[in-house]
Amino acid sequence: xxxxxxxxxxxxxxxxxxxxxxxxxxxxxxxxxxxxxxxxxxxxxxxxxxxxxxxxxxxxxxxxxxxxxxxxxxxxxxxxxxxxxxxxxxxxxxxxxxxxxxxxxxxxxxxxxxxxxxxxxxxxxxxxxxxxxxxxxxxxxxxxxxxxxxxxxxxxxxxxxxxxxxxxxxxxxxxxxxxxxxxxxxxxxxxxxxxxxxxxxxxxxxxxxxxxxxxxxxxxxxxxxxxxxxxxxxxxxxxxxxxxxxxxxxxxxxxxxxxxxxxxxxxxxxxxxxxxxxxxxxxxxxxxxxxxxxxxxxxxxxxxxxxxxxxxxxxxxxxxxxxxxxxxxxxxxxxxxxxxxxxxxxxxxxxxxxxxxxxxxxxxxxxxxxxxxxxxxxxxxxxxxxxxxxxxxxxxxxxxxxxxxxxxxxxxxxxxxxxxxxxxxxxxxxxxxxxxxxxxxxxxxxxxxxxxxxxxxxxxxxxxxxxxxxxxxxxxxxxxxxxxxxxxxxxxxxxxxxxxxxxxxxxxxxxxxxxxxxxxxxxxxxxxxxxxxxxxxxxxxxxxxxxxxxxxxxxxxxxxxxxxxxxxxxxxxxxxxxxxxxxxxxxxxxxxxxxxxxxxxxxxxxxxxxxxxxxxxxxxxxxxxxxxxxxxxxxxxxxxxxxxxxxxx
Numbered sequence: 001x002x003x004x005x006x007x008x009x010x011x012x013x014x015x016x017x018x019x020x021x022x023x024x025x026x027x028x029x030x031x032x033x034x035x036x037x038x039x040x041x042x043x044x045x046x047x048x049x050x051x052x053x054x055x056x057x058x059x060x061x062x063x064x065x066x067x068x069x070x071x072x073x074x075x076x077x078x079x080x081x082x083x084x085x086x087x088x089x090x091x092x093x094x095x096x097x098x099x100x101x102x103x104x105x106x107x108x109x110x111x112x113x114x115x116x117x118x119x120x121x122x123x124x125x126x127x128x129x130x131x132x133x134x135x136x137x138x139x140x141x142x143x144x145x146x147x148x149x150x151x152x153x154x155x156x157x158x159x160x161x162x163x164x165x166x167x168x169x170x171x172x173x174x175x176x177x178x179x180x181x182x183x184x185x186x187x188x189x190x191x192x193x194x195x196x197x198x199x200x201x202x203x204x205x206x207x208x209x210x211x212x213x214x215x216x217x218x219x220x221x222x223x224x225x226x227x228x229x230x231x232x233x234x235x236x237x238x239x240x241x242x243x244x245x246x247x248x249x250x251x252x253x254x255x256x257x258x259x260x261x262x263x264x265x266x267x268x269x270x271x272x273x274x275x276x277x278x279x280x281x282x283x284x285x286x287x288x289x290x291x292x293x294x295x296x297x298x299x300x301x302x303x304x305x306x307x308x309x310x311x312x313x314x315x316x317x318x319x320x321x322x323x324x325x326x327x328x329x330x331x332x333x334x335x336x337x338x339x340x341x342x343x344x345x346x347x348x349x350x351x352x353x354x355x356x357x358x359x360x361x362x363x364x365x366x367x368x369x370x371x372x373x374x375x376x377x378x379x380x381x382x383x384x385x386x387x388x389x390x391x392x393x394x395x396x397x398x399x400x401x402x403x404x405x406x407x408x409x410x411x412x413x414x415x416x417x418x419x420x421x422x423x424x425x426x427x428x429x430x431x432x433x434x435x436x437x438x439x440x441x442x443x444x445x446x447x448x449x450x451x452x453x454x455x456x457x458x459x460x461x462x463x464x465x466x467x468x469x470x471x472x473x474x475x476x477x478x479x480x481x482x483x484x485x486x487x488x489x490x491x492x493x494x495x496x497x498x499x500x501x502x503x504x505x506x507x508x509x510x511x512x513x514x515x516x517x518x519x520x521x522x523x524x525x526x527x528x529x530x531x532x533x534x535x536x537x538x539x540x541x542x543x544x545x546x547x548x549x550x551x552x553x554x555x556x557x558x559x560x561x562x563x564x565x566x567x568x569x570x571x572x573x574x575x576x577x578x579x580x581x582x583x584x585x586x587x588x589x590x591x592x593x594x595x596x597x598x599x600x601x602x603x604x605x606x607x608x609x610x611x612x613x614x615x616x617x618x619x620x621x622x623x624x625x626x627x628x629x630x631x632x633x634x635x636x637x638x639x640x641x642x643x644x645x646x647x648x649x
Contacts, residue, residue: 002105007098008039018063018074020052024103028090031056031063031074038063038074039101041088046070051087063087110278112244113142113269119248119285120179121151123255125206127170127534128154129163130181135210135223138274139181155534155565158557160187162527164194164207165516165555169491169524169531171203172514175326177258177265178531179206185223188230193521195234195264200518201322201347204258207231207266211240214270227268236263241273252285259291294405298422303430305418306382306401310435313380315443316340319363319394322347323385323404323424325512330428331384332356332509337432339440340382341447343371345392346502347517348385350490353509357444364392366502370450384424388413389518403427458504462620466645473500473574473649475620476642480572481506483627485542489532490514493525493547496580499649501546523547523554526571530558533567542631546572549600550579556606562637563611569637570630573603576646584647603641613638 006023010030013019018031020042027042029052040063042052049067057064062071062080071080077089091102117139132140146152157163163180170178180195182188188209198205209231212221231238237257241247254265298306310316318340320331328351335342335358342352342359346366352359363371375381375395383402387409388394401418404410410419420427461474477500484490487510492498494516507513514532516524529545536543552573562569579596586593607614613633615626617640630638 003102004105005093005100005102007100010099016056016058018052018054018056020050023101025106026103027052028101029054029063029087030099033061033074035061035075037092037094037099038076039090039092040072040074040077041090044068044070045085045087111138111142111274112247112276112278113138113274114145115248115278115282116241116251117142117146117152118282119251120206120255121146122285123252123259123287124176125179125255126152127167127178128152128181128208129157129166129178129531129534130154130208131157131160131163131183131187132181133183133187133210135184135187135212135271136181136208136269136274138271139208139210139269143181153534153537155530155561157527157530157561159555160190161193161523162530162555162558162561164191164205165197165521165524165527166194166531166534167205168194168198168201168203169514169528170535171198171205171258172201173489173512173532173535175204175262177204177206177255178534179208181208183210183223184212184227185225188227189225192230192234193519194527195231197516197519197521197524199234199236199264201516202262204262205264206254206258207235207264209266209268210274211268211270213272214242215272217270227266231264231266234264235266236261238266238268240268240270242270243273244276244279247273248279248282248285252287252290255287256290295423295426296405296421298403298420298427298430302418302420302422303427306403306420307431307434309380309399309401309418310338310382310431313378313399315378315440316380316382317360317374317378317398318342319345319375319381319383319386320348320351321345321384321386322351322517324348325351325385327384327425327428328352328509330425330432332358334428334432334435337435338438339443341374341443343375345386345389347513347515349502349505349513350507350509350511352507353511354506356509357447360447362502363394364389366391366499368454368503370447370454373450374447383416384428461504461648464645464648466648468643469618470576470643470645471620472645473497474504476572476574476623476644477501477504479620479623479627480544480546483624483631484508484511484544485631486510488512488542488544489536491525491528491532491543491545493545493551494520494522494581495548495551496584496647496649497546497548497551497574497644499581500574503649522551525551526558526562526569527555529569529571530562530567533562533569543567543569544572544631545569547574548580549573549575549577549598549603552603553598553600556603559607559610559612559637559639566636568634570627570633571637571639573639573641574644575600575603575641576644578646580646584649587647603639607637607639607641612636614641615639616641616643618643
């Protein structure tokens with residue numbers, strides 16, 4: 001075994017003191033006593049306590065472990081008589097130019113966690129959001145090495161819930177999983193809300209959680225939570241890694257479940273497993289050959305029935321849900337082929353630009369009067385990748401064709417006339433290849449008139465103010481419609497601000513909107529924007545997030561995360577010092593408005609204190625300049641705080 005002498009600098013130490021230094025890739029506890037200098041490994045052999053944080057017992061001269069008081073000779077590392085645990089001691093010399101310690105040379109080591117991360121990245125996981133802590137240090141170190149090799153990007157957040165929301169948004173935008181990392185116990189349970197958000201919106205996501213050592217699991221160790229049980233309802237697949245032989249296969253299966261099921265996959269990593277060496281010849285775990293293509297052709301009979309219904313319709317309409325977002329160009333092509341208006345669900349907002357002559361906008365509670373009026377007069381409805389949520393309010397009396405890759409989704413809440421099991425893109429191409437072009441100039445003219453009426457109504461609302469002089473949300477989203485770039489990626493929150501966004505923001509054809517759809521979790525927007533930034537950071541797309549003061553307050557510390565990683569996110573905050581949506585619900589239920597008022601800081605000043613750009617707008621005329629300034633700000637995040645009505649939608 002070869003060794004190397006390292007010069008260490010413990011600083012000015014008096015006799016009877018101890019400190020910690022790092023040399024040769026090791027943490028060392030350095031002591032100075034009447035007997036001279038001593039250097040031992042910093043890790044207590046009992047339960048891993050940091051010996052450098054301990055003390056020298058003035059009575060016995062022993063080094064005391066800070067965790068359990070175990071005693072070691074500070075020079076030899078030996079325990080008192082009758083005890084077996086001994087600390088590893090290293091030779092030490094005091095030379096003219098300083099203190100030196102002799103350490104054995106370490107062989108290049110590949111850990112089991114390195115090999116697991118290798119498989120993870122080979123399967124396409126390129127981003128990890130998380131918090132590093134005592135029960136995930138082995139995995140964190142492997143992620144660090146992978147980041148240094150430019151194989152993935154790690155983003156350290158301030159709360160694990162934000163990590164899960166960011167990874168969920170990443171999956172919603174890209175259909176590829178990002179990972180979220182936590183420690184055992186409370187770190188892992190903090191992930192659950194964001195994981196549920198991904199699950200119910202069918203976004204792929206990978207959760208990596210540390211766990212206490214298996215030898216103490218069960219009786220009730222510190223931060224012990226039965227994670228397999230805690231994650232069972234949310235995870236489509238959850239496994240504990242216990243040995244090296246199948247660890248990399250578990251990673252491959254986890255990522256496969258996330259991608260194929262569009263769901264939550266979960267790996268539990270006990271402390272001791274994270275310290276294992278890698279296999280000498282780890283088996284290949286390639287993605288090729290293990291994930292089949294999803295472009296399934298619909299049955300000929302179902303396709304023929306769909307064609308017959310559409311060909312016979314005089315007022316067909318296309319309803320595009322979020323599942324159709326990857327095929328937006330084909331949706332528009334079919335709409336133009338047969339002159340069919342296109343309605344989108346709220347989750348699909350932006351799939352078709354609102355400036356398209358066949359666009360109707362969003363249907364349902366978060367939409368406008370246009371889609372409801374068009375749908376009411378339709379005689380055939382082609383529904384693509386939508387699930388008939390009760391918030392959407394899709395017509396049940398119109399003859400309906402529903403296309404989806406999920407058999408359970410077809411007719412889930414009630415029968416449809418033609419359920420079509422198949423890939424939406426393949427189905428649209430088949431329809432385009434078959435359907436004869438149709439022109440419906442009267443229908444286009446009708447849509448134009450409806451949009452004109454709605455825009456006049458919006459413009460009128462945009463001039464309104466409340467008794468405090470605060471502006472109507474219509475004014476905010478009128479200006480924002482002009483300010484957001486044509487390819488912007490937008491994360492929205494939950495509350496009146498979100499309803500107002502659905503009503504008044506006019507989307508452009510290349511924009512993407514991401515939200516907490518079925519879960520409807522307040523606080524989603526800003527962490528989600530971090531996920532969108534991570535997913536688009538190499539493209540230069542502008543990322544915008546929108547929330548009320550209540551939503552932003554839940555994860556406001558993450559603004560410092562955006563500052564740390566220089567994320568040029570623009571956040572639009574509608575500030576009304578109230579949980580306005582809840583107030584409206586209380587009024588609607590004929591109840592007193594109670595406990596919905598908020599005490600807020602100056603959010604613009606908060607943004608500046610964090611190191612970002614903070615602007616406050618109290619007048620409609622200030623909006624264009626403030627939005628333009630924030631959109632062009634590239635040196636980290638920016639925030640535009642708008643004094644907005646509390647209950648107006």
